[in-house]
Amino acid sequence: MAAKRKSNKKTRKKKKQLIPPAFIVGGIFFVMVLLIILAVINIKVKNLEKDIKLEQSKFNYARQIEKDIKAIFYDLEIDKSFAKHELIKENKKILLKYYLKLNKNEVDTLFYNIGNLLKKEKFKISYFSENELSAENEFIKIVFKVSRFKKSANKTNKEMYLKNKNNNHRLSIIIDDCGNNINLAKKLASIPYPITMSVIPFLKYSKETVKIAKQHNKTVFLHLPMQPKTYPNTDPGKGAIFLNTPKSLIEIIIRKDVEDLGFIEGANNHMGSALTENREKMQQVLNALKKYTDTFIDSHTSTKTVAYNVCKSLKMKCGMNRKFIDNVDDKNYIREKLYEVLSLFEKYNTIIIIGHLKENTIQVLKEELPHLQQKGIKITNIKEVLN
Template identity: 25%
Template sequence: MKRFALCLIPFLLISMQNPASAEKNNEKQLKAAIIIDDFGGGTGGVKDFLEGDIPITAAVMPFTEHSKKHAEWAHKNGIEVIVHLPMEPKKGKRSWLGPKPITVDLPPKEVKKRVKEALISVPHAVGINNHMGSLAVENEDIVRAIVEVAKEKKLFIIDSGTSPKSKFPKVAEEMNVPILKRDVFLDDISSSSHVRKQMNRLAKITEFTGKGIAIGHVGVTGKVCSIGIFQSMDEFEKRNIKIVPVSQLFSTKLTKQYFIP
């Protein structure tokens, strides 16, 4: 009888531990997201990212010739899409913002209108991040108007981190809109070795905090950015870091309903 009971122990342990340990492993999985900005614009690296097998997140500029095409292309290949909202910087050319940017001279009503139009211009978007915007992200009225649309349309926000004084975290938290911030820029220097170095930083941050967010670009640096990222994948696998769409980094799982625009 005693021996019989002992024989049962392994089975009991397996049946008790399996679901729990699976859940535990899931929780422990290190996850990082790579957002690639400026889709809709420049062509460098577009095909490499949209046809590649890394689940990047495609941040698509609205109102450009290829906004819709790139968003549909990404979605068709299972790549998560967010709107890359052009916002006024402290320095830089107006032409870098493209059509209908969010500038600080706009009344909140017009800001909301432009964000809603941007969402129509970029189909399948489940979130928003900012293109440039060092001036506009510091303006609480402007930011509040954007976050109000995000809340209404059930979108999350990724603060691209173009100003340390950004109001996005404060306003989004106040309004209970999911928000995360970019940790690393990958291609601020245009060389694949620099991109690999920055990917290593992303890995370190992810190991330290459990998750990390990097931003790279298509366009002028697109080709070297894609090469540097692809070359870093073996290292990420070795370190057990999974690249996921950025929506999967939120600690509260975003429900599907949250994504319906």
């Protein structure tokens, strides 16, 4: 009996030890596969969370840009009924699309302010035509579609001007934002026409730009930074005047701005869509400026500017910008804007226009100013067109 019990125990032990190896291998394989699946799922979940966060950040960024553009519309008093828009997802980017109904002057002023915003947010112009402007950066694409008043009788600005040609028509050109690129400053100064170079103070090449302008007998302006309506989102830079700048500090700031350049023959506002609407502040600014120059040009960055009228009331030599020619940095656009000036001669004998220190602007002026001169327009020094 005892021997049987022992043999039964041995049999049981043997039965316990006889777990099929395939089961063990299969179990290990199953656990490994399960761990891999869980790891893959974990990675996908994390990637999905990243994608969701990225999309959310894109939309938040787009909403902020949308608010900034809305603020510009509000500041320029663009009627809501003439400015519709939509925000949608297009491929991997957020699309902000605007449908505008504006006249030419409103479009020019709007694009000047929009241009500052696009530059700050590192947008690049991707397309333009007479009625459309597109710009995009890494996350957002913005499209402005404009419907304007129709041109009359299919006549180009050139044809209209030639029909009503007047040899007394004078055009003066100011190029803003000088001081940030010495090579472009040299190219601009070499153009054989009396172009005014308006220099922003405290930039890397401000002083050197003034020297180059003087060497080429170009008029030098202080491009005086002033508070825009989009401040603080848009910073006018060092040496700026703000709405809350006290009178005593305005005098100090302007003195330092002039001292930084070393020499000025006049001034015009850099940005300033907010400050140029404030009569009291403009009186303080121009009274301080009179110690250094009697000449001021209202850049006309706001449709409600009082700067020109305040300038006249102070018995200074005053002028008003009639058109920005390079809100879009494209040669065809700039050329078109330059020739749009011809139609303005139906209303004015003397016109001031403003461009910026850009390669395309310089190239168009170099190519087209001789043609304008041949049409009887006198390209003249800024001093000759002031009131």
